[in-house]
Amino acid sequence: MSLVLHDLAAGDGRLFSPNCWRTRLALLHKGLSFETRPTLFTGIPAIGPGVKTVPVLADAGTLVIDSFVIAEHLEARYPDRPSLFGGDTGRRLAWFIQQWVVTATVLPVLKMIVADIHARLAPQDQPYFRESREKRFKGPLEAVQAKARQDVEAFRAGLAPLRLTFATQPFLGGEAPTYADYVAFGTFQWARMMSPFRVLAEDDPVLAWVRRCIDLHGGAARAVTAEWA
Amino acid sequence: MSLVLHDLAAGDGRLFSPNCWRTRLALLHKGLSFETRPTLFTGIPAIGPGVKTVPVLADAGTLVIDSFVIAEHLEARYPDRPSLFGGDTGRRLAWFIQQWVVTATVLPVLKMIVADIHARLAPQDQPYFRESREKRFKGPLEAVQAKARQDVEAFRAGLAPLRLTFATQPFLGGEAPTYADYVAFGTFQWARMMSPFRVLAEDDPVLAWVRRCIDLHGGAARAVTAEWA
Numbered sequence: 001m002s003l004v005l006h007d008l009a010a011g012d013g014r015l016f017s018p019n020c021w022r023t024r025l026a027l028l029h030k031g032l033s034f035e036t037r038p039t040l041f042t043g044i045p046a047i048g049p050g051v052k053t054v055p056v057l058a059d060a061g062t063l064v065i066d067s068f069v070i071a072e073h074l075e076a077r078y079p080d081r082p083s084l085f086g087g088d089t090g091r092r093l094a095w096f097i098q099q100w101v102v103t104a105t106v107l108p109v110l111k112m113i114v115a116d117i118h119a120r121l122a123p124q125d126q127p128y129f130r131e132s133r134e135k136r137f138k139g140p141l142e143a144v145q146a147k148a149r150q151d152v153e154a155f156r157a158g159l160a161p162l163r164l165t166f167a168t169q170p171f172l173g174g175e176a177p178t179y180a181d182y183v184a185f186g187t188f189q190w191a192r193m194m195s196p197f198r199v200l201a202e203d204d205p206v207l208a209w210v211r212r213c214i215d216l217h218g219g220a221a222r223a224v225t226a227e228w229a
Numbered sequence: 230m231s232l233v234l235h236d237l238a239a240g241d242g243r244l245f246s247p248n249c250w251r252t253r254l255a256l257l258h259k260g261l262s263f264e265t266r267p268t269l270f271t272g273i274p275a276i277g278p279g280v281k282t283v284p285v286l287a288d289a290g291t292l293v294i295d296s297f298v299i300a301e302h303l304e305a306r307y308p309d310r311p312s313l314f315g316g317d318t319g320r321r322l323a324w325f326i327q328q329w330v331v332t333a334t335v336l337p338v339l340k341m342i343v344a345d346i347h348a349r350l351a352p353q354d355q356p357y358f359r360e361s362r363e364k365r366f367k368g369p370l371e372a373v374q375a376k377a378r379q380d381v382e383a384f385r386a387g388l389a390p391l392r393l394t395f396a397t398q399p400f401l402g403g404e405a406p407t408y409a410d411y412v413a414f415g416t417f418q419w420a421r422m423m424s425p426f427r428v429l430a431e432d433d434p435v436l437a438w439v440r441r442c443i444d445l446h447g448g449a450a451r452a453v454t455a456e457w458a
Binding site for chain 2: 083088092095096097099100102103160161162165171173174178180
C-alpha cells in the first residue's frame, strides 16, 4: 500500500485547506498510513495531467481527485476498515450535507478570512489568489473581509442545524464521527489555522464539537499552527 | 398488526400537517397498512395522556409520539421491511437534515402561508391557531404572511443544498427515497395543500424533486386537495 496525499501549503508550510482536512481525517479514520506531499496553489497543475484542485490522493500510483470522490474511493477500496459513510444511504446523505456545508459555511467563512488567508500564503501564490478571489467577490480582499465580518451573527445563526443536532448527539455521525463530520469540520480547521478571527462564539455548542473533532485520531487537528479553538 | 395514524385535519378534512406527511410516507415506505384517524388541533389532547402534537402512531395500542421517534420505532419494529434510514449513520444524518429542514424550510414556509392556513382550518381551531402564531411571530397573521412573501427569493436561495444535491441524484437518499426525503418533502406537501402561494419557482430542480415525491407510493401525495405542483 502506498498512499500519498497532495495537500495545500501556506507560506510557512501549514496545511490549511478545508477540503484536504476532510481527506486527512478520512485517511486517519480508516487507519491508513499515508505520506503528505505539500504543494502551493501554483504547484497544483504539476501534480498530474488535468489536476486543478487539491486534495489529490495517489493510491498505488492512481490519482484520485476531489475530496468526496476520494472518500468514496477509500470506502470502496478499504471496506474492512472503519466505515466513513455507514452504507449507501449515509453516503448520499453526506453528499447533501456537503452541499449544505459549502453554502452555509465554506463560502461565508472564506469571505470572513480571505485577506488573512492571502497574508499567510507563499509570495508566489499571492497574486493568483488575490486576482481570482477579487474577481469572484468583486472587490478588494480587505474590503470583502471587513464587510463579511459585520455579518458574523447571521453566519452563526445559520449554523442552527449543527447546534440543534449537537443538543442530542456529540457528532453528526452519532456517538462517533463519520465522514459528514469531517466535511463540516474542515471549514473550522481552515478558519482557525488561517485567521485569528473567531467565527464561532465561545459558548457555541458548535465550538464544543469543533474541539471534539480537534481531539480525534490522536489530536491530528491539534498538532498544527492555529490561532484559536 | 394494528396501526393507527392520528393526523391533523383542516376544516374540509384535508390532512395537511408536514410532520404527519413524513409519517404517512414512512408507513407507505415500509409497506404497512394503517388506519388514519383525523383530528383537529383542538382535538389533539384527546388522543391520549400527555399528547400535545401529531403525528401520533398507535402501534398495537402503544402511542408513539413525534415524527422522528415514530420513524425510529418503525425501523426497529419492522426491520425486515424496506429501510427508512439505511443504518445507524443514515439515521443520525437524517436527524441533522431534519434540523436543517425545520430551520431552512418549515419556519420560513410557515410565515409565507400562515394566514392561508388559518383560513382553511376548522372554525373551532382558528382562535387557538391565530393566538399562538401571532404571539410567536409578534404580529397579525396577514401582516406576517405578506412580509414573509417579500423574502421568498431569499428562501429559495436557501434551498441551494437541495438544488445542488438534485443535480447529481434524484432523491436525498440517492436513487430512491429514504426518510430524509420524507422529512424534507413534508414541508412542500403542506405548502401546496394549504396555500396557492408558490414557494418554489417553476424551473427549480427542487420542484422537480417535489413532483417525484408526489408520485411515490402510488401517488399518495397526489390524491389530496392541493393548490399547486
